[in-house]
Amino acid sequence: MTDSDSGFVGFVKAFARRQYFWGIVAIILLLVVNLLKDPTYLAITVSGSGNLVGNLIDILRAAAPIMMIAVGMCLVVATGGIDLSVGSVMAVAGAVAMEFLASAGGSVASAFGALGLVILVSGALGLVNGLLVSVVGLQPFISTLILMLAGRGLAKVITGGQNTAANNEAFNWIANGRVLGLPVVFILALIIVIVVGLVVRRSALGLMIEAIGMDAKAARLAGVNRRALLFAVYIVGGILAGIAGVFATASVMTVDISRTGYQLELDAILAVVIGGTSLAGGKFNISGAAIGALLIATLDKTVVFLGVSSSATPAFKAIIIVVLCLLQSERVRNLIRRRRTVPDVTKEVVPV
Incomplete structure (x- = not known):
């Protein structure tokens, strides 16, 4: 075996040890299953307007809102917390955007105004979560459960209990537009994921987030401002959930209070776990969360x-999720390795 072969094999083995490796494998297997049913499943065609059309493109578009809430959830979980309110924040964000656009008209300025208002409101909701967790001292599960229940009630108050629709081509373009044939919504989600990943991994911020998740007391003694970091991650999680709400409502320009973001917090948690982030805190993987969202x-x-x-x-x-999590489990994989290497002691040893 040449040195280049050894290097390539070593790279493959190292990549296979990453927890999100099995997420990629699962995506490939699901696509293969679909191909067996329809050999043209992966076909991508070019429409008359020059846009790419196909099932893969639809998957990318559907993954965008999940990617947003999964990345925010990833940061929250890394601190040892959880955010059950992201689905409700999506509904509030959609309600705010549609109500604003219904009265503001269809101009580009109105679209930017709606986006700014969504970011402001969803950030404020994230601030409430951060306040309850870091200042009041409530458990993250309870704190975010409160907003999960209250959020949809707030969305109903904003819309008067009705599903609100609006017309704004610029806002609709966010979800249905194309750039180089690809969905704008996925491109925006990918850019946000890359930016967040670079910020937390190319600075000390990621290490400090992991530190308070591993041992909050030790992190405090080391000079890490736990309260400020908790505020930051919950605000970022709220803003990303608000952006996901924009993605979900802009495609049809209607907010359905009871359905927008419904149970997506569960999908976000699953995506985070699939991506290799420990629910015990102290470890996170942004790229893995994005792969989990694609899965x-x-x-x-x-x-x-x-x-x-x-x-x-x-x-x-x-x-499927249980099987995937078992394949990711280091304990399960070690058990399989031991069973392969245990010698057969049932054979009688004959003395020489």
Whole structure:
């Protein structure tokens, strides 16, 4: 074996040890299953307007809002917390945007105004979570559960209990527009993921977030401002959830209070776990969370494509996620390795 072969093999082995490796494998297997049913499943065509059209493009578009909330969830979980309110924040963000656009008209300035208002309101909701966790001292589960329940009520107050629609081409372009044939919504999500990843990994911020997740007391003694960091991650999580709400509502220019963001907090948590972030805190992986979001979107599309009944869909998803998490488990993999290397002691040893 040449040195180049050894280097390549070493790279492959190192990559295979990453927890999100199995997420990539799962995406490939799901696509293969879909190909077996329809050999043209992965076909991508160019429409008359020059846009790329196909199932893969639909998966990328569906993954964008999940990527947003998964990245925010990733940072929150790294501190040892959890955010159950992201789905409700999406509904509030959609309600704010649609109500604003319904009265502000269809100009480009109105679209930017709606985006700014969404960021402000969703950041404020994240601030509430940070306040309850870091200042009041409530458990993150309880704090975000409060906003999870209250958020949809707030969205109903904003819209008067009605599904609100609006017309604004610039705002609609965010979800349905294309750049170089690719969905704008996915490009924006990818840019945000890259920016957040660079900020937390190219600075000491990521290390400090992991430090308070591993040992908050030791981090405080080392001079880490735990309270400020908790405020920051919950505000960022709220803003990213608000952006996800924009992605979800801009595609149809209507906010459905009861459905927008419904149970997406569960998908975000699954994406984070698939990506290799420990729910115990102290470790996070932004790129892994993005891959987990792509897997969730692929799985959702596969369920629909295979015609799995709506009543069996949760069980179908649960089985795949459980198998994937078992494959990622270091304890399970070590057990398999030991079973392979344990000698056969059942054979009788004959003395010489």
